[in-house]
Amino acid sequence: MICKVIVDISNGEVDRIFDYVVPDGLEVNKGDRVLVPFGNKKLEGFCIDTADKSDYDEGKLKQIISRLDEFSCISEEMLALMRFMKEKFYLRYIDCLRLFIPGQMRGGRVRELKRLYIELSPEFSDEERKKMIPARARRQLELVEKLKEGGEYLSVVTEEFGAATVNALVEKGIINKTDKPVYRKPYDALNCEENKVKLTASQQNAVDKILGGDKTVSLLYGVTGSGKTEVYMNAIERVLAQGKTAIMLVPEISLTPQMLRNFRARFSSGVAMLHSGLSQGERYDEWKRLLTGEARIVVGARSAVFAPLKNVGLIVIDEEHDASYSSESNPRYNTCDIARFRAEYNGGKLVLGSATPSIESFLLAQKGEYALVSLPERISRHGMPRIEIENMSQELICGNNGIFSRRLEAELRKTVESGNQAILFLNRRGHSSFAMCRKCGYIAKCEDCDVTLTYHSVDNMLKCHYCGKRYKMLTQCPECGSKEIRYGKVGTQRVVQELEKMFPGVGILRMDNETTTKKSAYLDILGAFKAKEAQILVGTQMIAKGHDFPDVTLVGILDADMSLYFSDYRSAERTFQLVTQVAGRAGRSDKEGLVILQTYSPSHYVYRFAKNYDYLGFFGKENNAREVTGFPPYSTILRVLMTGEDDEAVKTCAKNMFVDVRAYELENKHEFLFLQAMRSPVARIEKNYRYQILMRIKREYEAEVTREIYRIIDQNKTRGVSVFAQINPQSMS
Ligand code: ADP
Ligand code: ZN
């Protein structure tokens, strides 16, 4: 027999299927991991198919050395998913397969814990057992009674009944002793109080529509605090009752103990958790519990979409608009596409939930491709907190050039004095910044793309990330002539320093990338704030979601504009989402909340809609703008990124590929909206030079053009140059 094997080679350019002969006496099935000779090495690989004959000379084929696991780890479904991912995202087979198993399995590093386990032998009936055990052997009879409810680990039983009792029963053959793997269950010790509520009519309706409708995908649009989590949990319960399984995805940052506790409480050990806080061993065990069907629900971040579950009845993507669902480093993939593939493959359902759905998803819902399910009201009778907008240009005119507006400072003082808490939010994304006039709020934009320019300090230029055009730095505002141009950004550290001066003795916590390099630090800081060890929390994106702080009555957004003018066609959308989310941190209990938003562009439509929590109004306006400017979802941005240490080689590869793409464009009537080859905005990262070909094409040609682009990439493979393809990338740097 012949095995088709994908060998786990680290060389980034090999993506072939190799034939191996299965030696007599070895059984290998589709989906098994195997050890094979490769060159002069022994490498691991995956058997993705078997055949009676090979197209090659079988005499020359090598033999499989061994099968690596006692179980098959890649299902038929995952093999199909692998093919889908290769075609859709231009990934190598092996890069897909690596995503499907815990990293620790590679290189044989897994150690399974095993313990002795005993259970009643099914050979004997109650009657027979009575005859075999003397009536005076009370302990033996008691143990039999206990084991009728199910097996138990030997050590546990011995402790209670003593070794003699156990041995007596083993000798008679009444109980069997076996080895059984012990799974490390993270969060086993979580306090599991079931908190079951009765669904409201709209929640019930949402569950019915998600599971009962004729569409595979539903968009659950529900304002913050509308009880979406209950909807998910109830839908999952129903799916389990039908004997199916479920996948619940949340952004990594929302995987708080609180969230995990809710699921543990409702589903006890039937739920497995996959997140970055787990040890390698725990991760493997959770994966294995899913593979064997011991756990039928997985809760996790992005990568949990690859959980080895069979017969998936429901996949939930909570906070579907979150950028973390798109993997931006190799292997690059989009979680929603994968989830949809799995839902369709299994005849299951996919639900995308959000208070601020992405423009793309909401448009699909409007067009009827997704079922639109709404939860328009908060569960609690308190409304959303009031949002006030502070004009920072006005502050400047009045002589205040500090970080805080006078109004925010006054409100902070009130909050601190009344013993309540405040959160101050700083908007930070990556390393980029823009040029802005502090007097009139003018922002430098690209003439051709209507996208904010990004300031690059390396060469002191402003660059458009969408067309590559470069502009000189501004020294004076072209609108009002002011020389007060701002490039820099205020850091969290400076904010804390200012606060310490203003409020000596008041506890202040800071949370950003620097203070949370250790994983536990994130939870420690949130825990300390919740315990009221500090009155003010200063932070970045990280504090935007998740936790409930009942005593927070004030939220300040210090520089909302940072994401508004981020060089990204989605920057208005991101800002709207951020403001809505951050605002949701205030006034969550009985106390009324206030949100103060500081901006240099107080009349911008994003703030107008965000202030009123008017998602639909915002969607209408933004959707229209995208249509007019020809940005996604009305077009598709394709970016082919080439990197390598030899500048000339990468450049030549980019040039050659560009010629082929241009030829294809001319041949094929449907003109691209944009096509250009250029150095990447960030020209070099870690010794690697970077070039890119950027394309914008009409949406309807997406599949056709991507296929062709992948073919062109394959044709132009160059030694020493890595090529990545991205569809609508989150970041263009
Ligand atoms: P969302 O995810 O939509 O922001 P949550 O699921 O966090 O909202 O729900 C908000 C709060 O309302 C939670 O404290 C939750 O326990 C509570 N809740 C949800 N559904 C109900 C219900 N049917 N009855 C009572 N309380 C509910
Ligand atoms: Zn100006």
Ligand code: ZN
């Ligand atoms: Zn441009």
